[in-house]
Amino acid sequence: MMKSKWFFTGLLAFILATSVAWAEPPEVTATPPSGAWLRADQHALQDFRHRVSLQTHDDSKPLLPVIEEFKVMIENDPELFMSFTQMFDQIPRTAPYLEDPVGHPQVRDYREMLRVMNQVLTQAPEFNQTDLVGFPINAIVNWAMGTPAGASAFLNEKVNRQLKKILNQWAVFLRSPDSRTVLTNDPKTGWFGRDARLAMPTFDKDFESNPSLPYHGFVSWDDFFTRSFRENRRPVASPTDDRVIANACESAPYRLAKNVQLRDQFWIKDQPYSLSHMMAGDPLVEQFAGGTVYQAFLSALSYHRWHSPVSGRIVKTRLIDGSYYAQTPAVGFDPAGPNESQGYITQVASRALVFIEADNSEIGLMAVMFVGMAEVSSNEITVYEGQHVKKGDQLGMFHFGGSTHTLIFRPQVNLDFDLHGQTPGLNSKNIPVRAQIAKVR
Known part of the structure; x- marks a missing residue:
């Protein structure tokens, strides 16, 4: 808490x-x-x-x-x-x-x-x-x-x-079969209908599903929402190069911040990161003072599973209770709140925190934090402390909605970020999960 x-x-x-x-x-x-x-x-x-x-x-x-x-x-x-x-x-x-x-x-x-x-x-x-x-x-x-x-x-x-x-x-x-009533071919409201096909034209190629089965084989709305990519649709960037850091979520760059403070006034207009509050006072937070935070957001049509950005050992995991509908007072009336408060909610929203000791000693201990937004009622961690993961392996998933996440690095880690030609912000586009997002210099 x-x-x-x-x-x-x-x-x-x-x-x-x-x-x-x-x-x-x-x-x-x-x-x-x-x-x-x-x-x-x-x-x-x-x-x-x-x-x-x-x-x-x-x-x-x-x-x-x-x-x-x-x-x-x-x-x-x-x-x-x-x-x-x-x-x-x-x-x-x-x-x-x-x-x-x-x-x-x-x-x-x-x-x-x-x-x-x-x-x-x-x-x-x-x-x-x-x-x-x-x-x-x-x-x-x-x-x-x-x-x-x-x-x-x-x-x-x-x-x-x-x-x-x-x-x-x-x-x-x-999670019940009754929730499948929207998994239909209705042209406007069905998730396999005309309008949905236009929004997700490569759905059948991208995701594990079977169009010949009722509801494409999904057993519930949540089963559809947490769908998996087909094999090789999102290959891991440079799987044998531990200097390359992979994108943890299918997400769009929101912010890249350096020299982040342990404590800051996160509720003000600029919404600076406040590490101690983000990590809920975790004893490991001191190691990240002055470090780097990369944040990216997921759209409603995004893939919502999380993947490890590095190969390494899971040091610690935490589920942190928090708010669901809070937004920073600094933005006033946001027509899509808390869309404009994504920096702020990393400190107050319901979230999952995973510490990883990277195999690459130049990275060492890093943290990945997955932040629920609004109706996201479950941040599910699927790895355990002490487990060794390879870059690209699953760490967990969001349920029931769009979300945001951060990668947090210690100050001694020197990185060149690859945002695929984009400037971080609300107008950016998704970078594929497991694609290269940064590289150690």
């Missing part, structure tokens, strides 16, 4: 001190968020929320036990009741916040939020022509995340424990 109560006290003081920043909401343009882990088209995101809301308008419909628990928690805790009431009150009553871009109303109170969540837990994501189809709960709280009350509430430890329970309950459905 994260130290210092998720940094709640310090961040709440910051939020209160700067809450005037929300008095004039920033202009939100029609430009789609380019991070590509969240739906690029706010129309589709809010249209899904609206359609679910229409199905759940009846207040008398019983809530699932895990949602009822959340309701009781909110209403019986004065601080949470205030926060979950204020976060919707603080969403501006001006365009574009009154309605979504296609004219549908936004969620305006926590009761409606709970009703829509209640419906989501027994639905699998349909395909659409945007970049995310797996984040319906994010659509409910998207604007609320950008308010002072939302910034506070979504860092609350009790809230995140309950959100974890809710998302784990959704995971039960997504």
